[in-house]
Amino acid sequence: MDRDSQPPRPNWHETGPRQRRVPGRAAAVITALAALVVPVAGWWLYVAVAPRVDIIAIELSGSDQPLPLPDGVTTALWWDFAFIACYGAGLLLGTTAARWVASTPRGRRIVRFALVAAVVVIAADVVENVLLLTAGPTWLLDVATAAAVLKFAALLPAAVVALAGVVVVLKRALLPSQSRIATLRADDVQPGEPLELDDPLAVRETTTASGGAARWRAGYRVPGVDVADISNRFAQGDDTVGFCLSGGGIRAASVAMGGLQTLRSELLGAKYLVSVSGGGYTAGALQQALTSAVHDDRFTDRDADIEPRRKPEEAYQHGSAEENHVRRHLAYLADTPWEMVTALGVLARGLLLSLFLLFAPAVVFGVLAGWFYRSVPLTPLGDVFPQPRMGALYLLGALVVVVFLLSQYWQRQPRTNEGQLAGRAARALTGIALVVGALTVVIPSLIGVADWILADREMAIAVGGPIGTVVLTYVATLGSILWKHRTRITGWFRKRDKRDKGDTVTGAAPSGLLQRVFVVLTIGVLGAAWLLLFAGSATVSGDAALWTAIVVGVLLLAIGLGFDETSLSLHPFYRARLARTFAVRVVCRKDNRVVAVPYRNTELTRLSTYGAVEEGMRFPQVIFAAAAQLTGESRTPPGLNCVSYTMSADWVGGPDIGWTATSPLEVALKDRIHLKRDLTVQGAVAISGAAFASAMGRAARWYQVLLAVSGARLGTWLPNPGYLHAEARSGGGWERQPLPSARRLPYLLKEVFGSYSHHDRLLHVTDGGHYDNLGLVELFRRRCTKIYCIDASGDKPPTATALAEALRLAQHELGVRVELDHPWPGDIEPGSGAALPPENPLSALNERLVQDPIIRGTVIYPPESGLAAVTGRIVIAKALLWPELPYSLLAYAAKHPEFPHDSTGDQWFGEGKFSAYTELGRRLGERVLHPVAAPAPAPAPAPPAPEAAPPAPAAPEAADQAAARPA
Secondary structure, eight states, X not given: OOOTTSOOOOOTTSOTTOXXXXXXXXXXXXXXXXXXXXXXXXXXXXXXXXXXXXXXXXXXXXXXXXXXXXXXXXXXXXXXXXXXXXXXXHHHHHHHHHHHHOOSHHHHHHHHHHHHHHHHHHHHHHHHHHHHHHOOSHHHHHHHHHHHHHHHHHHHHHHHHHHHHHHHHHHHHHSOOOOOGGGOOGGGEEEOOOOSTTSOOOOOOSSOOOOSSHHHHHHTOOTTOOHHHHHHHHHTTOOOEEEEEOOOHHHHHHHHHHHHHHTHHHHHTOSEEEEETHHHHHHHHHHHHHOOOOOTTOSOSTTTTOOBOOOTTTTTOTTOHHHHHHHHTOOOSOSSHHHHHHHHHHHHHHHHHHHHHHHHHHHHHHHHHHHHHHHSOSSOOSSSSOOOOHHHHHHHHHHHHHHHHHHHHHHHSTTSHHHHHHHHHHHHHHHHHHHHHIIIIIHHHHHHHHHHHHTTTHHHHHHHHHHHHHHHHHHHHHHHHHOOOOOOOOGGGTTSXXXXXXXXXXXXXXXXXXXHHHHHHHHHHHHHHHHHHHHHHHTOOXXXXXHHHHHHHHHHHHHHHHSOGGGGSSHHHHHHHXXXXXXXXXXXXXXXXXXXXXXXXXXXXXXXXXXXXOTTOOOOEEEEEEEEEOOSSSSSOTTTOEEEEEEOSSEEEETTTEEEEHHHHHHHTTTOHHHHHHSBHHHHHHHHTOOSBSOOGGGOOTTHHHHHHHSOOBOEEEEOHHHHHHHHHHOOOTTSOOOOSSOOHHHHHHHHHTOOOTTSSEEEEEEGGGTOSSOHHHHHHTTOSEEEEEEOOOOOTTSOHHHHHHHHHHHHHHOOEEEESSSSOGGGSTTOSOOOOTTSTTGGGGGGBOSOSEEEEEEEOOGGGOOSSOEEEEEEEEOOBOTTSOHHHHHHHHHOTXXXXXXXXXXXXXXXXXXXXXXXXXXXXXXXXXXXXXXXXXXXXXXXXXXXXXXXXXXXXXXXXXXXXXX
């Protein structure tokens, strides 16, 4: 339906009062067509009636142009005024059309800049014609050249934006999107908590707005959490129990599996099971083994009448068929030489396609640049260091002076309308000055250097350059992923000070100097190769260059716009391999034998059904914790660069970005197979475990760009709840940007350049450990009063860094305060355990043994949580070694110095390593259930009694009450 009679709708990221006026479809189509037709008509008129003179050469000759001007120039200049009017109208109409479809602040800023550039183009062309018609002193010819350079420089952004606006308007107005986002109702989406005045309006509070700890209140807003019920149950002695499984790859999955085998009774009484990264392998395995959901073609053809066994008390217990299945498929990435070749082939395929998508534009743009400079020689080429025209230098100097004066005026009058106008003009002219500098100095210099390098070297560089770049990138990528540097613990370290003991227990990490050199060298080579390819393509002319650019451009459009860029990464491979190991059902055959049946590759494990807990089943709700990357907008503190993003059967999202009901979102994504495939249990497991990605939040690494360029990256792009909220409210207008059906080339470029905006339609979602590697914050957010945490994050002593980071994050995000029973948990320090006698063959472990791997504490919730004097207890079981472990486990530790801190990068577990880590998990569970009493400390001298005891604060009393509750 046309929108001419409807009131304008606000853009999804804006508040109500700020509105955009957008015409109906018919008016928009007419405007877009006029933006194309009018300039073409003006050009046809100019070519038909104006004299044939080389007007561009005359414009750019400056003072070198002989006077008087050649015959016919004056007539051509007068006809040029008509052409200026036509193409100027086209630019203004095109940029106006672009304003209608620009949906983000960055997009609108670009359109505003293009609109200013269009005005500058028109004005500069008029000034240039007037100066040439005057034909006065020679210095005026240099000024005319400056105006011509300004015209062509400003024409580039203005024409690109205007043409893009016309194309987008025609596409959206004439080809209505088949988007099913309109199926989302307003109740299906909740916006994120506002941080700025222009953020979308959130659900209106029923109480009077108050200041104070607004950030803490915002962090507790989770759909479906009944605060009153939690308080009432706590008052009746009934806890809200939550489990969290830490990240750490297959290491964490193994420990979690063993721990949950021992803690099964406590798990079945829990309300939430939050998993991060490797912990999600086990949580996802349990959920898929217990779900009652089945695919349309059933899980097996031979036994279609057999129902799977769904018994929570038996699933993945020690010795079960499903545990044995995992044990037989531990090397989930590659188990045989052929599978290793396949994995390396997948990596090579992603590398080649990613490099093509990134380097193909260099060829296309290079050929176009060469054609442009041959047609419009803003700077004469041919020298290694081309000399800019005098008029161009005048222009650059004038722009610098004008920008400086405007900036000074804006700083002196920032609050006046004139001052703000001066500031906007200064920013626009700064952009134009940068374009002028690039077109007249930077690009010609690159072309000159490339021409010099390629002279007499074409064949060697043409053949060796691409091959060397690919090989170097491939080797560096493998190094970033697989590098393992192990430091063995020997008796030499026995005499080291306790202060240094923590340094002896290390895992494998990609931090070697040689690896850094490889990665830095590769990134430098890639950047230099791109510039050389671009500049070298500009030096080539003729039909061969033109056809090369056409073929490369067609392939670029076909691959970049026709393929899902996430499918070119390792994410689909990783998701499928995890499912092969951890996605099984347990069935009883007709001969009463129990077997584990793997899920089919074609089975779509929809999150809303496969991730739901069957009614009446005693099992917690599984929540997969991930992280949504946000950069460049000050939405997160420096160094964090991400926010919470959780995936469950009920809701997807987080308090900072908003929430979307899972089932309606699946319906909305029905026709988007790539997005739909990630909104599954198997997709959630892979996303939550996307440890190495092009963005890593608080775990950011220097080699992230290489992962983005090479295709050796995990993580994916999922719908932004903020965008979905706007769609649900607006009902969809023709001008609105539909949800993409695939993650195309622009999303690859976003990963390469690290551009992650909260205004985008899709958010880049990666490993939950990039936000909180334990999952504790999500349990605090849901106000759990009894928390069990299995920590196999592999952080190195002497401090529990993952726990410290989680507690610090919880305090700042939620106001939660955790008081440990021992303020300094010295029991988990290496060397604190009872020493084995020297004659014991395992005495070399003494410096690695701890007294107690269990940390306990009291959780104190602030009033902003909505809880009334409710506190909780927390138990953290850390994967460490202690003297009471069985001989087999201690013997394994003595033989393998890195245990239990094997690198997360080591995902090739064998039977021995898996057995050791699962046994460690089982022993940790027993330690949680049967704590060992620590020796009582010596009593401190009693302080003098005060004259009058002050009233006791509420929080310590509540803490004492919580401490009295069983943990």
